[in-house]
Amino acid sequence: MKTIVILISGRGSNMRAIVEANLPVHIAAVISNQAEAGGLSYAQSKGIATAVIDHRGYASRGTFDAALMQTIDAFNPDLVVLAGFMRIFTEGFVNHYQGRLLNIHPSLLPAFPGLATHEQALKAGVKIHGCTVHFVTAQVDHGPIVAQAAVPVKADDTPASLAARVLAQEHQIYPQAIRWFAEDRLTLTPDGHVNVKDWETLNES
Numbered sequence: 078m079k080t081i082v083i084l085i086s087g088r089g090s091n092m093r094a095i096v097e098a099n100l101p102v103h104i105a106a107v108i109s110n111q112a113e114a115g116g117l118s119y120a121q122s123k124g125i126a127t128a129v130i131d132h133r134g135y136a137s138r139g140t141f142d143a144a145l146m147q148t149i150d151a152f153n154p155d156l157v158v159l160a161g162f163m164r165i166f167t168e169g170f171v172n173h174y175q176g177r178l179l180n181i182h183p184s185l186l187p188a189f190p191g192l193a194t195h196e197q198a199l200k201a202g203v204k205i206h207g208c209t210v211h212f213v214t215a216q217v218d219h220g221p222i223v224a225q226a227a228v229p230v231k232a233d234d235t236p237a238s239l240a241a242r243v244l245a246q247e248h249q250i251y252p253q254a255i256r257w258f259a260e261d262r263l264t265l266t267p268d269g270h271v272n273v274k275d276w277e278t279l280n281e282s
């Protein structure tokens with residue numbers, strides 16, 4: 078069985094969806110850069126080890142990433158899962174976890190990278206929005222795409238109402254993508270292509 082480590086910065090609802098999906102993985106730890114992250118107490122209540130590495134205690138991104146890497150690697154994970162993690166990583170960190178670092182981003186990438194994605198979508202007037210699971214690369218929010226889900230944008234949407242509709246889809250596709258990884262069906266090729274074994278069978282109607 079594969080071992081995963083989940084990184085959070087806040088509420089941790091995606092982390093919770095992953096825990097509650099009862100995937101065939103060992104969730105070794107939940108690590109946050111924010112001591113007050115709400116998701117930490119949930120993880121503790123489930124008997125999952127937690128750790129806090131506060132980025133404000135480090136002089137540079139590089140030293141923070143090195144400390145985080147050391148904490149993560151003590152758990153020997155096969156996969157590191159970003160679930161609402163809010164700090165950009167250095168190239169050294171990303172390269173160390175090449176092919177085993179996943180993120181969920183709240184937009185249909187390549188549209189709306191960065192922050193405040195729901196505000197960006199409403200401002201652009203798109204009629205379809207959504208979320209994307211991708212492998213993390215040095216170029217933020219541009220890594221190879223693993224899965225996406227779309228939702229309609231409604232005329233009276235606010236950033237909050239749209240975020241809630243997208244979040245419900247995040248809670249579906251992120252556990253699914255991690256299940257593929259757990260079952261050895263999801264790989265990143267050396268040239269940066271995503272392979273999902275039996276993808277065609279999955280999508281037969």
Ligand code: NHR
Nearest residue numbers: 162163164165166181182191213214215216217218219
């Ligand atoms: N790191 C790299 N190198 N590549 C990616 O694709 C990454 C990454 C780190 C995090 C998640 C991402 C998202 O899904 C992610 C992808 C934070 C920021 C950001 O600007 C941007 C993208 C993402 C996460 N963070 C600010 C920073 O200075 C801090 C913002 C805050 O603390 O609120 O790091 O959107």
Ligand code: GAR
Nearest residue numbers: 087088089090091160161181182183
């Ligand atoms: C989620 O919508 C996630 O996609 C997004 O933050 C939310 C975290 O919620 N991630 C980012 O914006 C990364 N920059 P959660 O803590 O309840 O999972």
